[in-house]
Amino acid sequence: MLLSYRQLCLVLLCATQFVALLDFSITMIPLPQIQHSLGFTPDGLQWVINAYGVAIAGFLLLGGVSHSPAMLVATLALWGASILPGKAARQEAAP
Secondary structure, eight states, X not given: OOOXXXXXXXXXXXXXXXXXXXXXXXXXXXXXXXXXXXXXOHHHXXXXXXXXXXXXXXXHHHHHHOOOHHHHHHHHHHHXXXXXXXXXXXXXXXX
């Protein structure tokens, strides 16, 4: 069954909203460790959440405005480069 243009837009918007919700949920997981390690107060943790929200919103807006393939490649390269330090840290921590 083929979806109409309006149905496809609705599906894509729902998927995008789910990814944004999932992204913020994953961001909440390390907050207790951040608070303990850096000695943040609950107010300081709120600043961490707000800074993350502003940064991700800015990148989403930038990606929505720019329709160039170079921007897509740069975004994918940045995303790939951001995964590498996490993988390296996980491998060092493994026994």
